[in-house]
Amino acid sequence: MTSPDRHSDRTAVFDRDERRCRHCAADGDDDSVTLRLYPLSDEPAADAHESALVTVCDDCRTLLESAPEPAAMDNDDLFRLVRDTTGVQSATISDVAAFASLATSLPDTLESAVDDETDTALDDSIADYRRTRRDIALALDVVDARLERIAALESAVDPDVRSPLAAFSETAADLQSDLRRVVALGETVATGLERCHGCFAALEVGERACSTCGLAVRETADWGGDDGQLAFDRLFATINETLQGASTTTETLTDRTMTLAEQLTA
Ligand SMILES: [Zn+2]
Numbered sequence: 001m002t003s004p005d006r007h008s009d010r011t012a013v014f015d016r017d018e019r020r021c022r023h024c025a026a027d028g029d030d031d032s033v034t035l036r037l038y039p040l041s042d043e044p045a046a047d048a049h050e051s052a053l054v055t056v057c058d059d060c061r062t063l064l065e066s067a068p069e070p071a072a073m074d075n076d077d078l079f080r081l082v083r084d085t086t087g088v089q090s091a092t093i094s095d096v097a098a099f100a101s102l103a104t105s106l107p108d109t110l111e112s113a114v115d116d117e118t119d120t121a122l123d124d125s126i127a128d129y130r131r132t133r134r135d136i137a138l139a140l141d142v143v144d145a146r147l148e149r150i151a152a153l154e155s156a157v158d159p160d161v162r163s164p165l166a167a168f169s170e171t172a173a174d175l176q177s178d179l180r181r182v183v184a185l186g187e188t189v190a191t192g193l194e195r196c197h198g199c200f201a202a203l204e205v206g207e208r209a210c211s212t213c214g215l216a217v218r219e220t221a222d223w224g225g226d227d228g229q230l231a232f233d234r235l236f237a238t239i240n241e242t243l244q245g246a247s248t249t250t251e252t253l254t255d256r257t258m259t260l261a262e263q264l265t266a
């Protein structure tokens with residue numbers, strides 16, 4: 001499934017991302033920072049379309065791609081790892097809420113662009129959609145990588161930390177699933193508008209994969225309305241419910257994080 005035009009120009013992706021790591025903001029013009037491409041799909045970076053690539057620094061890419069090794073870690077370091085992980089996850093919740101709001105406004109934005117014969121607002125929304133979607137996918141992968149590192153420590157921690165740590169990890173993983181589900185529902189809005197949910201290129205009728213970026217077209221059979229169009233109202237209601245579910249999970253996670261923090265700093 002690769003063709004020469006899929007090979008992205010690395011420099012173009014770095015420039016698009018303003019030559020900074022999209023996770024930690026490390027500046028690529030700094031001599032100590034090496035920028036890398038991170039693929040958000042399963043394809044290797046060399047084959048991925050630019051809409052599925054983000055700029056990261058060497059350190060962040062190492063975190064994302066190296067397998068965690070079980071290692072002894074003292075409670076202070078574990079506390080910092082947990083705290084930083086929940087920090088990234090909290091920021092991601094805001095981004096996911098912003099993405100949901102952007103996605104649910106897309107049908108109106110598209111419609112006004114047709115009415116007004118001007119594309120500026122639409123172009124801005126599309127750029128926002130692509131960027132927010134990429135940033136969220138990167139942040140979710142970073143949290144997964146951190147949770148894997150935490151999981152690798154579980155057997156090595158103090159016995160009285162083990163149970164609150166397992167409870168924390170379980171809820172953090174639940175929140176990851178909630179957030180990914182909101183993103184998938186938001187992407188379905190793009191598909192309902194006959195756009196690719198990744199690069200936002202217009203799709204041809206019946207196309208199974210986007211001819212621009214190669215991404216498989218998302219299934220919308222669950223969201224069919226009476227008139228053969230996508231039932232946006234029902235989809236939007238489900239997006240809101242799923243976001244509310246994520247906020248309930250977040251409350252549980254906050255409680256469990258506090259219990260764990262008390263145990264770690266005791
Ligand atoms: Zn970085």
Ligand SMILES: [Zn+2]
Binds near residue numbers: 196201210211215
């Ligand atoms: Zn596409």
